[in-house]
Amino acid sequence: MTHKTVHAYAAPAPKAPLERTTITRRELGAHDILIDIKYAGICHSDLHTVRGEWGHETFPIVPGHEIAGVVSEVGSGVTRYAPGDRVGVGCFVDSCRECDNCRAGLQQHCTGELGSVGTYAATGRDGEFTQGGYSTHLVVDENYALSIPESLPLDAAAPLLCAGITLYSPLARWQAGPGKKVAVVGLGGLGHMGVKLAHAMGAEVTVLSQSLRKKDDGLRLGADHYHATSDPATFEALAGTFDLILNTVSADLDLDAYIGLLKTGGTLVQLGAPENKLAVSPFALVQGRKSFSGSMIGGLPETQEMLDFCAEHGIVSDIELIRADRINEAYERVLASDVRYRFVIDAATI
Structure with a gap:
């Protein structure tokens, strides 16, 4: 795959309403997978970030780190996933892989030079700014995607990733x-x-x-x-x-x-x-x-353990599924605590 232009919803500036735009996803590397995003949850962290409440950010920002979708393409060296597999991506998409924490499966606490690379509003190992799940597609290293069990509906499973x-x-x-x-x-x-x-x-x-x-x-x-x-x-x-x-x-x-x-x-x-x-x-x-x-999120092994536990016990998030053109309205309702209990964007409407 060459660089792929995809549709997304981004915040153009701090506190500005999100708007529909296009972004470029990187070329598929040997260990990358291309995810056809089906659903993306709205987390309060998304609001903090696009409102500039957690410090200086580089705009525009495409938020979203509760991502559920289906693999559509794989790189030449991929062994974990195949096209058609149901996968999720959470709050980070890379880490140094070599520090004590990474080796212990605590990638969220990476102490290496790269650090834990956020799914959005972070700088990846290629020097590019990461953009998140309020979009139609995502390219991610196979090792940073999770397998979503068949028994979990993708829309209500998306918020499990955060x-x-x-x-x-x-x-x-x-x-x-x-x-x-x-x-x-x-x-x-x-x-x-x-x-x-x-x-x-x-x-x-x-x-x-x-x-x-x-x-x-x-x-x-x-x-x-x-x-x-x-x-x-x-x-x-x-x-x-x-x-x-x-x-x-x-x-x-x-x-x-x-x-x-x-x-x-x-x-x-x-x-x-x-x-x-x-x-x-x-x-x-x-x-x-x-x-x-x-405490914050978990590492990759524990996140997979959580997904399997949820499948075993029939646990998903209580969600309100929305069209992408209602993201800004959803943000206002999150601020007003008017959601039971997680908004999820239908990526087909992006």
């Missing part, structure tokens, strides 16, 4: 399962996946949300309990309850209050990425030997 793995990774690391009490802060695109996954792992699951507005949804998704954090009585009643709390919201919370909900030796894991610095009192941690940690 939202799914972002919640699966800490649940697996802190061994959520029978006998463990897990709380999920926020019932949005991330939070609803946390409830489904923790429930499937066998944990006792509690949702901590600002209000009880989504209580019926939370219980339907697998939560055992649902509490409003706007009610001070919640923090009194649940003090010392949880083994693990996953904070999925990108807001400035009183973290000491949430740490107070942990059992002795419990862990609060930060997943949301608010603009401002987070403050934690050392006394909140030292009294009860509690931990405040962070």
Whole structure:
């Protein structure tokens, strides 16, 4: 394949509405695959990036790192995939492959000179600026694509490539399962996946949300309990309850209050990425030997493990499928928390 011009939706400047355009995908290398993108999820990270909230970016930017599609062409040296295979691409498309983290399957934490190369708004090893999944096609190294099991519908599987793995990774690391009490802060695109996954792992699951507005949804998704954090009585009643709390919201919370909900030796894991610095009192941690940690996506092996787990348990994201010309409207609704629970773009409409 020669360089391929494809249609996409891009942000031309910070905070500017996304608009339809064309971009060029690289020529197929020996180990590259060409993906005919079928669906792309809309992640809050996309909004942060195109709004310039995470620092200086090079525009125009084609966002999208929750990508599901079908292989349409393969390079001469490809062994992992063949045309017709169902594949996904998540938050990164390359890494150095040689550092300790890459060798351990933790490519998201690559410490090599190349670093973990984001699916969009990053510089690849060829020096070119990466463009993401709000487009019709993507060229990616075969080693950075994941296999999507046949039992998972591609549209609802797309958000698993970011939202799914972002919640699966800490649940697996802190061994959520029978006998463990897990709380999920926020019932949005991330939070609803946390409830489904923790429930499937066998944990006792509690949702901590600002209000009880989504209580019926939370219980339907697998939560055992649902509490409003706007009610001070919640923090009194649940003090010392949880083994693990996953904070999925990108807001400035009183973290000491949430740490107070942990059992002795419990862990609060930060997943949301608010603009401002987070403050934690050392006394909140030292009294009860509690931990405040962070987590992001997973490496390639763990992401494949997550997809296989989801297939085994029939887990996908709850989605609202939209046409590409509704992306800007969807962004406004994400900002207003008006989506249950992930927008997914039908790439056929790009």
